[in-house]
Amino acid sequence: xxxxxxxxxxxxxxxxxxxxxxxxxxxxxxxGDTPDAQRVERAMRNFVRDFGRTAALYMEACVHCxxxxxxxxxxxxxxxxxxxxxxKIEPFxxxxxxxxxxxxxxxxxxxxxxxxxxxxxxxWQELLYDSCTMCGRCSLICPAGIDISSxxxxxxxxxxxxxxxxxxxxxxxxRAQRQGSPLGATPKVFKERIEWLADEHEIDIALxxxxxxxxxxxxxxxIMKYPQSIVATxxxxxxxxxAWTFRSDGYEATNFGMLAGNAxxxxxxxxxxxxxxxxxxxxxxxxxxxxxxxxxxxxxGANVYGRPLPFQVMHISEFLAQQxxxxxxxxxxxxxxxxxxxxxxxSRRGGATAAARTVLQALGVELREMTPGADANWCCxxxxxxxxxxxxxxxxxxxxxxxxxxxxRTQAEVPxxxxxxxxxxxxxGQQHFHWDKTMHSLLELVAGxxxxx
Amino acid sequence: xxxxxxxxxxxxxxALFVFVFGILWRLVGVLLxxxxxxxxxxxxxxCWKGMRMVLSRFWPRREFLxxxxxTEALGYTFHIGFLVVLVFFLPHLLFLEDVFKRLxxxxxxxxxxxxxxxxxxxxxMVVGAVTVAALIALLVHRVTSPVKRLISNFxxxxxxxxxxxxxxxxxxxxxHVWRPYPTVLALHLLSVxxxxxxxxxxxxxxxxxxxxVRAATGMAFERKGAAL
Numbered sequence: 001x002x003x004x005x006x007x008x009x010x011x012x013x014x015x016x017x018x019x020x021x022x023x024x025x026x027x028x029x030x031x032g033d034t035p036d037a038q039r040v041e042r043a044m045r046n047f048v049r050d051f052g053r054t055a056a057l058y059m060e061a062c063v064h065c066x067x068x069x070x071x072x073x074x075x076x077x078x079x080x081x082x083x084x085x086x087x088k089i090e091p092f093x094x095x096x097x098x099x100x101x102x103x104x105x106x107x108x109x110x111x112x113x114x115x116x117x118x119x120x121x122x123x124w125q126e127l128l129y130d131s132c133t134m135c136g137r138c139s140l141i142c143p144a145g146i147d148i149s150s151x152x153x154x155x156x157x158x159x160x161x162x163x164x165x166x167x168x169x170x171x172x173x174x175r176a177q178r179q180g181s182p183l184g185a186t187p188k189v190f191k192e193r194i195e196w197l198a199d200e201h202e203i204d205i206a207l208x209x210x211x212x213x214x215x216x217x218x219x220x221x222x223i224m225k226y227p228q229s230i231v232a233t234x235x236x237x238x239x240x241x242x243a244w245t246f247r248s249d250g251y252e253a254t255n256f257g258m259l260a261g262n263a264x265x266x267x268x269x270x271x272x273x274x275x276x277x278x279x280x281x282x283x284x285x286x287x288x289x290x291x292x293x294x295x296x297x298x299x300x301g302a303n304v305y306g307r308p309l310p311f312q313v314m315h316i317s318e319f320l321a322q323q324x325x326x327x328x329x330x331x332x333x334x335x336x337x338x339x340x341x342x343x344x345x346x347s348r349r350g351g352a353t354a355a356a357r358t359v360l361q362a363l364g365v366e367l368r369e370m371t372p373g374a375d376a377n378w379c380c381x382x383x384x385x386x387x388x389x390x391x392x393x394x395x396x397x398x399x400x401x402x403x404x405x406x407x408x409r410t411q412a413e414v415p416x417x418x419x420x421x422x423x424x425x426x427x428x429g430q431q432h433f434h435w436d437k438t439m440h441s442l443l444e445l446v447a448g449x450x451x452x453x
Numbered sequence: 454x455x456x457x458x459x460x461x462x463x464x465x466x467x468a469l470f471v472f473v474f475g476i477l478w479r480l481v482g483v484l485l486x487x488x489x490x491x492x493x494x495x496x497x498x499x500c501w502k503g504m505r506m507v508l509s510r511f512w513p514r515r516e517f518l519x520x521x522x523x524t525e526a527l528g529y530t531f532h533i534g535f536l537v538v539l540v541f542f543l544p545h546l547l548f549l550e551d552v553f554k555r556l557x558x559x560x561x562x563x564x565x566x567x568x569x570x571x572x573x574x575x576x577x578m579v580v581g582a583v584t585v586a587a588l589i590a591l592l593v594h595r596v597t598s599p600v601k602r603l604i605s606n607f608x609x610x611x612x613x614x615x616x617x618x619x620x621x622x623x624x625x626x627x628x629h630v631w632r633p634y635p636t637v638l639a640l641h642l643l644s645v646x647x648x649x650x651x652x653x654x655x656x657x658x659x660x661x662x663x664x665x666v667r668a669a670t671g672m673a674f675e676r677k678g679a680a681l
Contacts, residue, residue: 052488054669060483061662064609065528066600067513070520081599090604102482103654112607140680141517144659145510145667147674299677302492309494351496351678372516375680 010171012184017427019183019225020388021171027391029125031163031170036118039162043121044095047158050263051100058151059096061144062086068148071141073378074131077398085138085148088127091116092155121164128155129166130392135344135379149349156261165260166392169385173256176220177265180272182256185223187248193223194246197231205234209245215282215311216246217253217273219290221420229289229420232447236320239450240328250276253293254421258300259385267304270297277311284312286319289443291343291383291419294350315346316443317418321355324362330451333364339412340367341403341426341439342377343419356418356442363449368410378402380417382425400429407437418442457635460642468646475653476661484665496678503675507667527587527594534584538620541572574627581624588617608655615651618644 013022034042066084069075074083081087098104098113107113136149159165165173172182179186185193191207198205206212216237222229230246237244250272257265274297277285287293298313314322323329340356347353353374360367370377381399386392403426407415415437417423426439454462513521539545546569550560572580592613595601622641631637651657674681 050489051486053484053486054488054666054673056483056486057662057666057669060479061659061666063656063659064601064604064606065524066598066604067517067521067524069600071517075600079599081603084600084604087604102479106654136679139670141513141521143510143513144663145506145670147670299493302494303489305492308492312494348680349677351680353680376514376516 010167012175014183014224017431018382018387018424019221020390021168023390024167027167028170029122029164029167031165034163039118039164040116040121043158043162043164044092044099044116045158046161046263047092047154048096048100049157050154054147055151055154056096056101058146058148059093059101061146062093063144065143067141067143068138071137073133073135073137073381073399073402074395077402078395082127083131085132085152086146088124088132089148089151089155091120091124092151092158118162121159121162124155125159125164125166126391128152128159129169129384130386130389131395133344133379133381133383133386135383136349137344137376137379140348140376153258153261156259157263158261160261166389168388168390169256169260172385172388173260173262173265176252176254176256177262177268181220181223181252182254183220183224185220185252187251190223190246190251191248193227194230197227198234201231203231203234204238205230206237206245208248209243209280212243212245212280213283214242214244215250215273215277215280215285216244217285217288217293218246218251219254219288219293219420220252221254221290221424222288223251225424226420226441226444229441229443232441232444233286233288233316235447235450236329236443240323245280247276247280249279250274253287253290253297255293255296256385258296259292266296266300270301270304273297274301274305274309277309282311284314284319285309287313287315289316289343289418289420289423289441291345291350291421294343294352295345298350315350315352315355315418317346317355317359318352320443320446321358324358329362329446331362331364331446332449332451334414334445334449336365336414337368337410337412338363338365338414338416338440339370339407339410340373340442341370341380341407341415341417341422342374343417343422344377344379344383346418347377348375356416359442359446360416363445365414366412368412370406370410378406380422380425380429382421382428387421387425387428396425397429397432400425400433404429404433404435404437414440414445416440416442416445455635455639457639457642460639460646464643464646468649472649472652475650476658479653479658480661491673491676493676495676497675500672500676503671503673503681504668506671506674506681507664509671509681510663510667524591524594527591531584531587531591534580534587535616535620537572537580538577538584538623541570542574542577543571546571578624578627581620585617585620585624588613588620611651612655612657615644615648616657619648 010021069084072085094113095116097107132152134149139147139149176182194205255269257269294315302309381396423439554560622644626637626641
């Protein structure tokens with residue numbers, strides 16, 4: 001499917017609780033017209049392209065104990081063995097042993113591993129994309145210490161190069177690369193939104209300042225679905241009296257290039273943010289309420305840039321926690337009980353589990369942790385691009401029931417998170433199950449309870 | 454040369470050769486791969502502290518224990534049982550002493566100054582039986598659990614076979630349930646040699662690789678401050 005087809009044949013759907021492309025009448029889960037044999041070859045070459053010692057060790061160490069299944073929400077919610085995390089990379093393990101490992105000759109000689117076929121890769125598309133949010137719970141349980149989630153990311157590199165990405169995820173990633181946003185938040189739309197919001201809320205929203213200490217960024221889910229997050233960010237930054245700005249040349253922090261597995265697009269998307277921060281001389285780049293944006297820039301940004309970043313990268317929850325800890329941010333007490341849904345890439349995978357809790361404490365809420373909670377919290381089921389894929393809806397709803405049960409058990413009044421992708425997954429689940437709980441944004445709670453100093 | 458002579462002599466030498474060079478080949482083949490430096494600003498600079506994962510992953514987190522307890526219990530039973538039989542049975546000790554003596558010119562007693570303790574043959578038989586029972590239970594679990602059955606391959610079943618075979622032949626030799634004794638002993642030695650030969654090629658290598666994997670993952674996660 002060509003680029004223009006994506007816009008005309010598969011327009012965006014921005015009226016439903018979940019923002020994606022409209023449900024395709026005909027699915028295009030294969031991109032390009034590469035011959036099958038080449039697809040397999042490309043998949044494997046790109047899988048091993050970034051293969052260092054650690055990933056190779058991972059390939060060697062699995063003993064097939066099957067424990068990773070017990071940590072995976074897709075397996076636990078359905079009982080289907082194919083959702084066992086390590087099984088999701090089976091064709092890549094097979095190809096590694098047969099083609100690249102130290103005993104490749106031995107595996108080929110005895111034909112212990114057969115050659116991977118394109119049919120196999122197509123079959124695995126659902127396992128690598130629809131039923132894996134790369135939440136990393138499996139990486140937490142593996143007794144061998146294999147970071148299975150990182151292997152899924154490498155396998156997605158292979159799948160993307162082979163042109164085997166699910167229709168919707170490819171469409172939004174391609175749109176993001178071409179227009180600067182997966183959901184149509186082009187620089188023009190972004191500027192109009194800022195103008196409208198500033199007017200509507202009678203607030204100064206700094207845009208395109210040539211110099212700033214703090215560069216704030218957004219998720220297009222916020223720009224298109226939760227614009228109040230933009231107002232909340234401005235309100236807090238103004239309240240703190242910081243020299244801050246949004247930039248129309250680097251505002252989109254989501255990275256669908258990374259989620260689809262396109263390393264080149266991932267780099268382009270990260271470079272926009274990095275160059276915008278460098279251009280305005282920012283000392284801190286604040287990432288929005290978005291989980292994977294944190295993984296993409298905080299932990300992978302310097303590696304795609306090729307050198308250490310000349311500024312600090314913080315998730316908004318970390319930034320707010322820092323302001324609270326330094327005594328610059330005082331908040332009115334919110335006399336309610338709350339429970340916190342950990343965005344996987346920020347808490348478990350990102351190391352910022354404590355930040356949101358510091359902020360919630362400053363908000364004076366009675367925090368009721370989920371069981372399991374914090375680092376072991378269940379994923380909402382929408383991460384890793386899964387929420388965009390219509391084909392995955394029924395499965396995602398099953399997984400979401402784990403989450404609803406967890407939240408119900410806390411009996412907390414307010415569920416809170418710091419990821420707009422989790423939030424839209426909750427909105428969608430809420431509508432589907434006619435649930436009475438609405439997910440709240442930590443950022444918006446803070447902005448609504450600023451204590452004048 | 455009869456079967457026992459072969460098993461004791463050239464058989465054991467060939468097996469040890471494959472064992473040692475196979476391990477080296479596989480480890481070196483992986484460890485020599487380059488690793489790109491991580492340029493992200495570490496949350497915690499002392500990444501080496503993540504090496505605590507080498508120990509911490511010996512037991513699952515509280516949140517996972519309920520769902521994995523059976524596998525953990527059976528796994529520990531057979532690993533510990535196997536080790537006990539291997540290093541606390543007098544004939545094994547004498548064999549290892551002999552190997553030490555040939556390699557470094559002194560036996561273990563001469564090296565560490567104390568005698569290695571050992572258990573009576575009866576106790577070893579009980580431990581061996583428990584170990585075999587745990588291995589059989591794990592095999593049953595492997596073929597009956599939909600998850601394990603799906604993800605298992607030749608390596609899993611063959612590695613099981615070469616692990617259980619020395620235990621069974623060893624117990625047969627000790628109990629004299631089959632005669633002539635030299636043939637049973639030869640079978641025991643040959644089964645050990647099969648284990649040694651298969652070790653570098655299949656999943657038995659995890660006995661060495663998991664420590665490197667846990668250390669690598671632990672350090673990468675510690676850098677981020679991510680959950681270990």
